[in-house]
Amino acid sequence: MALQISATTPEHPALLLELPWHLPLERWPEAYLVPLPRGISRHVVRYARAGDEVIAVKELAERPALREYELLRDLDRLGIPAVDPLAVLTGRTDDDGAPLESVLVTRHLSGSQPYRSMFETTMRPATMHRLMDALAVLLVRLHLAGFAWGDCSLSNTLFRRDAGAYAAYLVDAETGDLHPRLSDGQREYDLDLARVNISGELLDLEASGALHPSVDPIEFGTEICARYGRLWQELTRTSVYPAGKYHYIERRIRRLNDLGFDVAEMQIEHSSNGDSVTFVPKVVDAGHHQRQLLRLTGLDTEENQARRLLSDLESWMATQDDYAPGDPLAARPEVLAHRWVRDVFRPTVREVPRELRGAMDAAEIYHELLEHRWYLSEHAQHDIGLETAVADYIRNILPTARESLRPTTAE
Template sequence: MELQITATDPAHPATLLDLPWDVPLAEWPEKHLVALPRGISRHVVRFARAGSEVVAVKEVGEWAAVREYALLRDLDRLAVPSVDPVAVVTGRTGADGEPLEPVLITRQLKGSLPYRSMFETTMRPTTIKRLLDALAVLLVRLHLSGFAWGDCSLSNTLFRRDAGAYAAYLVDAETGQIQPRLTRGQRDYDLEVAQVNIVGELMDLEAGGSLHPAVDPVPFGQEIVQRYGDLWHELTRTSIYPRDKRHYIDRRIRRLNDLGFDVAEMQIQRSPDGDHVTFLPKVVDAGHHQRQLLRLTGLDAEENQARSLLNDLETWMATQEDYAPGDPLGARPEVLAHRWVRDVFRPAVRAVPFELRGEADTAQIYHELLEHRWYLSERAQRDVGLATAADDYIENILRPRAAAAATDVT
């Protein structure tokens, strides 16, 4: 049988031909390999350089390689976080003429680490929870896309930090299958497997002295089931918001925040019966909102202030006609953020007289206006709007507060 390379990109076969396909993967010369941390795998896996790229090469049976390659391509089309498939190489033979196992090649996910590498220094319990939250987000997204994993575990996942965000990526789709819609039983099976695997992996770390002494593997393994269930309910329940009740969207965002998740992307679809809203969650680290707000708007705020302002910015952007995430013809987030600062943030803050602001900075003033609008909208059961909220806040909160402060001074 002749060597055959099936690739996603026409340029890949040429760069891949330079690799020693007539040598078993475990015996590849060092000159072809790249020293990167590898997770536990039941197959031989090596990182190699192919042209300007670093790729992960896994020896596996031909049927499994072709099937996983197709599944990863499907996940890529569905925009689910997973490693990118590059090629399948079949028809390998050694120098002695004996057949060698085919390989699946995926692109190395820059900045990612297997969980064991992350635990080389004892990880704090709160950070472990954030990683498990990221895995819960990944599992929910896979299930929403109709993908039953079959072997969800820390070992089959890569984790990456990006500007404070924690993200989990599927790295092994060998046991998976894609269907138009998963049943409750299929989702429950994935959760059961995930719980058993995670408990076992944490116990393994514990036995090796790599787990924080405050971490009990069993409750941590059980927690992913609860986190998954809360997130699944909040993301999948059907909601149609009347256009005069924007505060309902704010309420939904607050519930996601209370669960420990932030809104990475929000889509609002207009219809005659109201606004259909969908959310994409993510897990973030401390300080993420400050950096994100500063990058988008130039506003420097405390973390909780920045979170509040970013939520308002996301809600506002989703209502703009030229907002189209992923569409090169749509307005870029930086452009919309500049417009929000100019047309929404600054006018609202300027409406508050300087003499009533006390020591509050502009970010705190706007945050308080948002909180007051939320309160008034909940009480009125409709969105009262920012201008109405600002007027009420000035007359019923700030002026009495300033008068009380003046009385205390005298």
């Protein structure tokens, strides 16, 4: 069988043909590879360069490769945080014509790290809790979309910095299934697997001396279920309010917005005697602040980054002479937002030298600068201004953090 490439965009097949598909992945020459940290996988995985892109290449049998490729495409259409599928290659043979396994090609998630590389130095429990929060949010989002993961674990997740917290991305969809709706049993099965897998991974870290001594692996594995349960309850519970108290419904929706979710569809029913109103969120979509920031500015960021940037944008707009909410002659929010991007956000980020940015994207850099401004202002007991904060951050913070900001080289 001849080599066959199924790709999501027309430009990728030509770039992929330059790679040595006649060799098993474990024998690829170093000249093709990119030294990035890799997590544990049941399959051989390598990072390589295709044109200007860094790709992840996973070797597996043809049927699961095609299935995972389609599942990742489905997750992409649903807006779920997962690696981007680029192509699947079948019909590989070596120089002697012997068959080789198929490969799944995904785009490397810039700025992300597998959990093991994050534990190269002992991670503080507070940081581990932020990882658990990110993983709980990812699992809730998958279940809301009807996706049963079947193998939720730290190993099958990549983590990306998100304004002091983390955003979690699904890496391995091989064991997943997509349904119109998940039953409670399907969700509980996923949760039980997550608890067992995470406890096992943390026990492994404990045995290697990479786990903080105050962390109990079993308790921490159980905690992911508790965090998931609290979020799922808030997003899906039925509320009963007194008739006429419609502002209670608005307050519930605002609380969901604060958690980063939009209510795309709801069900409201009056009781037979008219004394109460029942409110049920029917469709809940994640990314409330992401969508709001993207609509206003065109910036595509993580959810916590978007929340922080929106706060700074609103504060800045309040200082503008042509900002007058409700005045039809005043500048529209979109106009002011694009002015903020042009005059504040981009010039500020450009002040940070590229060689000192490490794996941080523009939104994370801006968040770090806002944090530093707050810290210096608290110390000085007055607002020191963004320009002064940027200069101090570049002079005193980035040089000492330079090594930690660089991606870790895989062993």
